[in-house]
Structures are given as C-alpha cells and as structure tokens.
Amino acid sequence: MIGCRRPAAPTAARASRFCPHLTGGPPANVNALPEPGPIGLFRPMREADLPAVMAVEERCYEFPWSFGVHRDCLRVGYSCWVLQLEQQQRVAGYGVMSVAAGEAHLLNLCVDLDARRCGWARRFLTHLTDIARERHAGVMLLEVRPSNQAALQLYETAGFSEVGLRRGYYPAHNGREDAILLARDLLPLTSGAGL
Numbered sequence: 001m002i003g004c005r006r007p008a009a010p011t012a013a014r015a016s017r018f019c020p021h022l023t024g025g026p027p028a029n030v031n032a033l034p035e036p037g038p039i040g041l042f043r044p045m046r047e048a049d050l051p052a053v054m055a056v057e058e059r060c061y062e063f064p065w066s067f068g069v070h071r072d073c074l075r076v077g078y079s080c081w082v083l084q085l086e087q088q089q090r091v092a093g094y095g096v097m098s099v100a101a102g103e104a105h106l107l108n109l110c111v112d113l114d115a116r117r118c119g120w121a122r123r124f125l126t127h128l129t130d131i132a133r134e135r136h137a138g139v140m141l142l143e144v145r146p147s148n149q150a151a152l153q154l155y156e157t158a159g160f161s162e163v164g165l166r167r168g169y170y171p172a173h174n175g176r177e178d179a180i181l182l183a184r185d186l187l188p189l190t191s192g193a194g195l
C-alpha cells in the first residue's frame with residue numbers, strides 16, 4: 001500500500017437519517033418505517049483513486065489542489081482516506097490529514113455535491129479524530145476560509161474554536177483570502193469522549 005501508514009481496516013457507517021440526495025425522495029407513506037440510509041465506508045486512499053478524487057476536488061473547490069499535491073500527500077505518508085458509498089461504488093469524498101509531534105493537521109475534507117447534508121463530513125471528522133488520537137495527537141488544527149459557512153458550521157458544531165488568523169493564506173478571485181485557524185483538543189480514546 002502506498003501512502004497511509006494505517007493498516008487497511010475500513011470502517012463502515014450508515015447514514016443515521018433520511019438523505020434525499022441518495023435515496024431519491026421521501027417515502028410515500030410517512031407512517032412506514034424509514035428507509036435504511038445509505039451505507040458508506042472510509043478506506044485508505046490509493047494512487048488508483050486519484051482521478052476520482054480529482055474529479056470531486058474540481059467539482060467542489062474554486063481553487064482545487066492539483067493532482068500532484070494529492071499524489072504527494074499519499075507519497076509522503078499523510079493519512080489519506082476516501083469515502084466510498086456502497087450504492088454508487090464511487091469516491092464520494094476524501095480527507096487528508098498529517099499527524100506529527102502530537103498535532104494533527106486536517107489538510108482537506110471534502111464531500112461530493114450530491115452526497116452532502118447526509119452527515120458524511122461529520123462522520124469523516126469522527127473517523128479522522130479517532131485516527132489522530134490513536135497516533136497520540138493531543139490537538140487537531142485546520143484552516144478554513146471565513147467565507148466557507150458550511151465548513152465553519154461543521155467545525156464549530158464539532159467543538160473546534162478559533163485560535164488564530166493566517167493573513168492572505170488562500171488564493172481568491174480578487175487577490176488573497178485570510179484563513180481562520182481552528183483547533184480542537186483531542187481527549188484520549190479511553191476517555192469515552194465523543195467526536
């Protein structure tokens with residue numbers, strides 16, 4: 001396996017609530033038991049996934065990472081994971097994280113357009129924070145654009161707090177955009193803490 005140092009032990013997850021994007025609309029009989037949600041798993045990214053990852057990246061970001069950046073993340077051994085939905089047998093999201101010297105740095109977390117608002121990003125975050133804890137990280141850091149309200153909501157509700165600002169960190173159409181630096185303490189897995 002190239003890249004991720006964690007052994008391939010994919011974790012499966014089932015969406016906990018009805019997701020219109022993936023099930024094609026609400027059930028006709030509202031009294032009927034809810035349809036089971038879509039099943040997905042998080043598995044280590046492989047180089048063979050990169051074209052699919054790039055397709056999602058280019059759909060989802062105005063200033064996407066290049067193929068080379070993704071490939072380098074794999075090759076240097078960052079923790080690179082994909083979300084694969086059982087129904088579609090395709091890459092529906094990915095996460096890239098580095099863990100070193102007691103700190104995890106979430107570098108990329110992306111869910112494809114048609115898989116959003118189903119709780120996958122929140123589950124992905126839980127998956128990545130668990131890995132970070134296993135690797136003895138005590139804190140997770142990440143940067144986010146102030147204009148990225150969806151991501152800010154996700155991270156704030158997952159317990160991240162603003163700890164700094166990186167001036168002119170991101171490219172933007174009218175020059176550069178600052179990044180908000182967010183951090184979250186990671187309690188040891190044994191504490192029984194959630195996320």
Ligand SMILES: CC(C)(COP(=O)(O)OP(=O)(O)OC[C@H]1O[C@@H](n2cnc3c(N)ncnc32)[C@H](O)[C@@H]1OP(=O)(O)O)[C@@H](O)C(=O)NCCC(=O)NCCS
Pocket residue numbers: 060061108109110111112115116117118119120121122123142143144145148149150151153154155157
């Ligand atoms: C941000 C992103 C990863 C969220 O993915 P997602 O799978 O749709 O997120 P979830 O369904 O797990 O939502 C978790 C929470 O995030 C917040 N959220 C997600 N999308 C949101 C939106 N469009 N507007 C406001 N809040 C949003 C909500 O708090 C949500 O909880 P709720 O559904 O209980 O209200 C996704 O929009 C994405 O890939 N965006 C492009 C890439 C990106 O910006 N990544 C972050 C880089 S720092």
